[in-house]
Amino acid sequence: MTEQALWPRYATLADLAAIEAVPLESRGLPESTYALLSRAARRWPDRTALSVLPSGAQWREPRQRTFGQLLADVHRHANLLHELGVRRGDAVALMSPNCAELITATLAAQLAGIAAPLGAGLSRQHLGELLRRCGARVLVTAGPDLAPATWDTAQALARDGLVDTVLVLAPTAPAGALQPLPQLDGVRVGYLADLAAAANPSVFAGDLPRPGDLAAIFHTGGTTGAPKLAAHTHANEVADAWMLAAGSVFDEQTVVFAGLPLFHVNALVVTLLTPLFKGQHVVWAGPLGYRDPDLYQVFWRMVEHYRIAAMSAVPTVYATLTKYPVDAVITSLRHPMVGASPLPAAVREGFQKHTGSTLVEGYGLTEATCASARTFPETPRPGSVGQRLPYQQIKTIAVAADGTWRDLPAGTTGVLAISGPTVFAGYVTGRGPDGYVLDGLGKLTDGWLDTGDLGHVDADGHVHLAGRAKDLIIRGGHNIDPAIIEATLLAHPQVTAASAVGRPDLHAGEVPVAYVTLAAGATVTGQQLRDWARDRVPDPAAAPKTVTVLDELPTTAVGKLYRPALRMDALRAELDAALRGIAGIHDIHIAVEGSRLVATITVQTTAHQAAVKAVLDRYAIAWRTEVKQ
Structure with missing residues (x-):
């Protein structure tokens, strides 16, 4: 296919119909994320692909790789994984803050097998369950010089017998010799760079992935308290990345800033895969990402230095940036993108007034790969999170008590449902002789995904959110299942009932708070329960900010918990x-x-x-x- 077929005009709201008049399969999309990377390396072998910062303070000292060098590094890492026995249906777990080697290892895991990113902040018990579910026997993890706490967790998981091989990542710019690694009984341990040094950089030795093969499995919040693993195919990820790359937000001169962690789908799709389509330079923040206080001190100077045009972050990042004077020329910053949690009007208006740049809003979820809608700043639609992306259909439904669906008229508020090439393959529920067993767990019906979000879609395909039908708490873009908070509190001997909800918060969008009832004669206080839960909840972000003791939790007329009263x-x-x-x-x-x-x-x-x-x-x-x- 020609480049003209790959890149239709997509600059205004009115372009959507003309784009969809051509079937997606006629667009000539790469078959896999590896094919996407290979295409970039062929077209722009000597163009800078990555500038990875060691830290916010070292923003002028990046480690840079061209597209040709990036492909060679991916070949080396993927060939090492192949040598270790990783095949097409095998998961490779990745647990590390962002660094240069993690970017390469993530792409290599999708080439040799299936990438399974893990958030290192989860509890050891939670991480162990995720490893058991995905079946990964190779763990790529931060070493003692990069993230000591993560390294301690990785060693504990290995000692628990959950993995056979631990491949250790070094800091982007090590300060001196790396620490020697300990021996672990029955586990192969070594620095990834050392073990992959002799591997072939020119070609991958195994079978290449096809569009329907799984590329990644992401852990995501659910409503049962158990971890869920959402499976993405290569076709899912390539299609979603192309939908973003096709828009006017990205051109070949766009320099992208990446500060979200790679265990988040936004970091993978928006700031790693999408730039590969047009050969864009991506500047990656250090291991702390947007949590690095040094980053904000120099951010505007970084924008000027690297000519950053696009970035992706949650609302709290933009709110924080408005507190720092613009001490540089930042006219390059044309497309700051925001998503993952609701955007307060004051943040939108404050950032535009402070910088002159209009935030590009988006909507999506892990089960639809990443992005499903985006705004056009030139033609704002107040109250909307954007027009649906090409080839994705969005409608509203009513879900009956028995789980059956009924379509609602256009413009009517209901549960949003999405169909199209980005809808995930299902949740990992087991493993059989032919690979993972996948199940929609009630979220998939005839190719449509129940998002659990409430809203309506107007005649132009603009999505307007109206809340959440599901009970997830979204803290700074991080999904928190209230069930894990409730289970933790219920383990206290004096607690008889517990419920957790989200409380609005200026900094995080929402924070979790909990309500409990106590046994007769109980003496524990809400503050004591808050401290107790903080030390035991599996996900530190889920630690409740407050615990309120009630005589009884509110219920409906039929005795069901009534969460709206707590909210x-x-x-x-x-x-x-x-x-x-x-x-x-x-x-x-x-x-x-x-x-x-x-x-x-x-x-x-x-x-x-x-x-x-x-x-x-x-x-x-x-x-x-x-x-x-």
Whole structure:
């Protein structure tokens, strides 16, 4: 296929119909993520592909690789994995903060087998369960010089007999000789670079992946408390990356900044795979990513130095950046992208005022590979998270108690459902003689994915969110299953019932808070339970900020837990604290309106309205003010 077929015009809202008039299979997309990388290396062998920063403080000292060098590195690492016995249906676990070697190892894992990224912040028990479920016997992990705590966890997992081989990653720019590695009984341990040094850099020795083969399995939040592994095919990832690359956000001169961790689908699809389509230079943050305080001190100078045009981050990153004066020329920054959690209006407006750049909003989820909708800053649609991407269909449905679906008319609020080439293959539920056993677990029906998100789709394919049908708490883009918090609290001998919900938060979008009931004669306090849960919850991000003791948890007329009442209490508590210093507030009322919570603030004068607005615009919540008559 010609480049013209691969790159249709996609600059305005009106281009969608013309794009979809040509079948996707006629576009000539690469067959796999490896084929995508190989194409880039053939077309731009000497162009810089990566500039990986050792840290925020060392932003002028990157480790750089051309596309040709990147392909050679991937060949070496993939051939080592093949030598270790990794085949097409075998998972390779990757547990490390971002570094130069992790980028290469992730692509190599998708070439030799299946990449299974793990968040190192999860508990050892949780990580062990994920390893058992994915069946990975090779673990690629941060070494003692890169992330000592992660290295300690990796050794513990190896001693538990969960892996046979541990391939150790070094820092992007080691400060001196690397620490020697210990011997672990029955486990092969070595630095990845050393073990792969003699491997063939020119060609991969194994079978090449095909479009329907699995490329990656990502752990994602669920509603049962058990870890879920969502399986992506190579066709899923290539199609989603192409949909983003086809848009006007990316051209060959676009330099992309990457600061999200590679165990997150956004980092993989948006900032690793998508730039390969047009040979774009990606500047990768150090191992702390957007959590590196040094990064913010120099960020605007980095934008000027590298001519950064696009980046992808969660709302809290953009809110933080507005606190730092723009001390450089940042006219190159044209496409800052935001997603993963609701975007407060004040963050959007504040960032645009501070920088002159308009945020490109997006919507997606792991089960639909990554991105399913994006905004066009030149033609804003207030209240929308964007128009659906090409070849993805989005509709609203009503889900009955028995699980059956009913389509809703266009413009009607319901549960969003997605179909198309990015819908995942299913969750890993086991392993049989022919590979992984995959199951939609009730989320897939005739090729349509139940997203669990509430919203509506307008006539132009714009998606408008209206809350979540599922109970996940989203903290800074990190999905938290309330069930793991509840199970932790229920393990306390004095707790008889527990429920966790999200409370709005200026910095993280949401934070988890919990409500409990206690046994007769119990003496434990909410603060003691908060501390108790903090030390035991499997995912540190899920540690509840507060634990409130109630006489009983709210229930419906038929005795089911009524979470909206707890969310109302959590929202009121947050607003009470946020508005405490403003005079003239008569009342704060929280109510359920349709599928969302709405706060009504009654004030004494219109002047007080302005003060309240300045505070509440910083939250991604629905609210209104009324002047007391």
